[in-house]
Amino acid sequence: MAEKIKEVISRNVWKENQVLRQILGICSSLAVTNLMTNSLVMGLGLTFVTAFSSLTISLLRNAIPHRIRMIVQTLIIAAYVILVDIFLKANMTDISNALGPYVGLIITNCIIMGRAEAYAQKNPPLISMLDGFFAGIGYTVVLLIISLFREYLGFGTIFGFDANFLGFETWTIMVMPPAAFFLIGALIWITSNIFAPGKGKKS
């Protein structure tokens, strides 16, 4: 069991990182990453939804008829997303406004559906929940790395605190959309060199 947990952690957070290795869940990982606080909240929200929807789907895996499983899974995911959305609206109104539609868009985030289809459907509940949880953590880590660059170079701050010790001119381009594309392209380049030296992944 302990071996299995270790395997789940290293696979989801690092070896098969959902964003960098599987190229899933890109939409939100780019849109919210101009501020670190937003990225952290988004990442935790997604982790919560992935973990609990994996748990629920795994518990129901023998009860859901195979042919309509997609719509059932979508409904389960949507229910948890509504919880996150209501929680954010009540407790963190500013962040909820800043994230705008992207909280609702967790529903169509491919990571959750991916974990449900690839793992939760065939495995017992607890390990599925862990799998979902660490897939979410892997996503959060990537979000934080991207937003660290974007926020520090774009505003000179980290988590909203002034950290511009070097006194450099902030780069407006970093908070605009193109920088997100360049950064994620570079991160994918780096990770695919680490994991598959010699052969690039063809898509």
Add this chain to the structure above:
Amino acid sequence: MTTDINPLVIFFASILTSNMILSNFLGMCSYISISGEYKTASSLGKSVTLVMVFTTVLNYWVYKLVIVPLGLEYLQYILFIMIIAASVQIIEMAMDRLLPDLHVKLGIFLPLITVNCAILGTTLFMVIRDYNFVQSILFGLGSGLGWWLAISALAAIREKMAKTKLPRGLEGPGIAFIITGIMALAFIGFSGIFTIT
């Protein structure tokens, strides 16, 4: 007030300045994975446009006639996603009967589109920005055309450079993101023409 904005401004702005992919990052999954070939990418773009207009109109009426009067705002995500799934199914069946040729071309993409975030995103933007009916139709159409434009452009570029030698590890998704970044930079050039938020 957003209701004062000329619908045509919304239409052009959603194609150029607030393009679904290049400035809102929506629909990235299929955008990256199905942009290897121009023909396929263009067909996917067409299906997305079709579904987007259809679901935006449907969701507009559901929002105005069902969700708001009954105070069901907290259930809106479930309702929207179910309507999208159902209308994709209906479009697929109707196409199979009425336009079998088109169905052969676009059919495989239609189920994929249900989980395309650009579709749900368009609906959510429409709700948040409080568009009226005409604005919503043109916003849906413009967003779809903008998506089509972006995926066709990326696919055409990727097809041209299929034989180019790239640095190790950058092939496939890596370079696709870099190209998209450059495209997004180019599209910033339009930003003075229209502004919607």
